[in-house]
Amino acid sequence: MTEAQIGIIGGSGLYKMDALKDVEEVKVDTPFGSPSDAIILGTLDGIRVAFLARHGRNHTLLPSELPFRANIYAMKQLGVEYLISASAVGSLKEEAKPLDMVVPDQFIDRTKNRVSTFFGEGIVAHIAFGDPVCHNLAGVLADAIACLNLPDVTLHRGGTYVCMEGPAFSTKAESNLYRSWGATVIGMTNLPEAKLAREAEIAYATLALVTDYDCWHPDHDSVTVEMVVNNLQRNAVNAQKVIQETVRRLSDNPPPSVAHSALKYAILTPLDKVSTATKEKLGLLLKKYI
Numbered sequence: 389m390t391e392a393q394i395g396i397i398g399g400s401g402l403y404k405m406d407a408l409k410d411v412e413e414v415k416v417d418t419p420f421g422s423p424s425d426a427i428i429l430g431t432l433d434g435i436r437v438a439f440l441a442r443h444g445r446n447h448t449l450l451p452s453e454l455p456f457r458a459n460i461y462a463m464k465q466l467g468v469e470y471l472i473s474a475s476a477v478g479s480l481k482e483e484a485k486p487l488d489m490v491v492p493d494q495f496i497d498r499t500k501n502r503v504s505t506f507f508g509e510g511i512v513a514h515i516a517f518g519d520p521v522c523h524n525l526a527g528v529l530a531d532a533i534a535c536l537n538l539p540d541v542t543l544h545r546g547g548t549y550v551c552m553e554g555p556a557f558s559t560k561a562e563s564n565l566y567r568s569w570g571a572t573v574i575g576m577t578n579l580p581e582a583k584l585a586r587e588a589e590i591a592y593a594t595l596a597l598v599t600d601y602d603c604w605h606p607d608h609d610s611v612t613v614e615m616v617v618n619n620l621q622r623n624a625v626n627a628q629k630v631i632q633e634t635v636r637r638l639s640d641n642p643p644p645s646v647a648h649s650a651l652k653y654a655i656l657t658p659l660d661k662v663s664t665a666t667k668e669k670l671g672l673l674l675k676k677y678i
């Protein structure tokens with residue numbers, strides 16, 4: 389069932405897409421449980437997309453409580469091949485200022501409590517993850533930002549997103565440690581999503597919306613939720629314009645992605661040695677290879 393080739397996951401502050409038309413709300417069930425909320429199917433400029441509010445539309449789920457596997461599997465069930473993640477982030481670099489947009493190309497995993505694989509239960513796979521973001525999708529996203537020429541917004545192409553566990557924000561020592569590693573931004577959600585999307589052979593890229601300077605900056609107050617929300621409200625409109633332009637470009641010219649064949653050489657277990665139950669559970673991911 390292909391309902392939408394393009395999926396959007398909206399993070400803190402982006403709970404819906406105002407420009408969506410012909411909207412239909414679908415409750416999707418997956419072998420990994422229910423997603424964070426109903427998925428909103430609709431059209432943007434006539435192009436079908438699937439939208440999911442990552443923390444639920446009323447922001448009821450902590451980063452550590454997110455049903456990452458169900459969210460990505462649900463997108464796969466709907467036929468999604470390109471997934472755009474919009475996320476609030478703190479900046480770890482002077483030059484990435486609040487309201488700027490970053491399209492990261494690397495992640496550092498500082499999570500402690502996340503399930504970020506579909507595999508196990510008798511089937512072993514190791515995806516390549518050296519380049520965790522789809523280079524071509526990230527390029528379309530960055531080009532869309534650049535062409536919009538949004539006032540007061542600087543685009544940063546590439547950069548490293550540190551994914552921390554949360555929910556408390558970082559200590560100054562942690563924030564400075566990540567700065568010493570050369571990281572660009574920090575958030576709490578994107579790494580498990582990127583891993584699972586790769587396992588599901590979905591191209592994934594992040595639109596990171598800078599809301600604060602975390603807690604390292606001597607001239608700025610340490611991050612608070614109020615700061616994040618105020619800045620997100622200011623650029624949620626811009627974020628939606630970027631997503632709309634990205635969707636238009638993707639639909640005109642869907643790029644190839646290494647993600648689309650990520651499992652080709654990743655599965656170690658001979659499929660005839662995998663139990664029927666596991667094969668059925670992962671059917672959507674495995675069917676190309678059986």
Ligand SMILES: CSC[C@H]1O[C@H](OP(=O)(O)O)[C@H](O)[C@@H]1O
Pocket residue numbers: 398399400401442443451474475476477554575576577578613616617
């Ligand atoms: C509300 S501040 C912390 C919260 O915001 C980010 O969420 P998302 O990535 O879904 O936009 C960050 O990762 C934290 O979950």
Ligand SMILES: Nc1ncnc2[nH]cnc12
Pocket residue numbers: 476477478479552557558574575576599600601602603611616
């Ligand atoms: N400073 C920060 N740390 C972690 N997640 C964030 N989301 C937005 N700002 C953040």
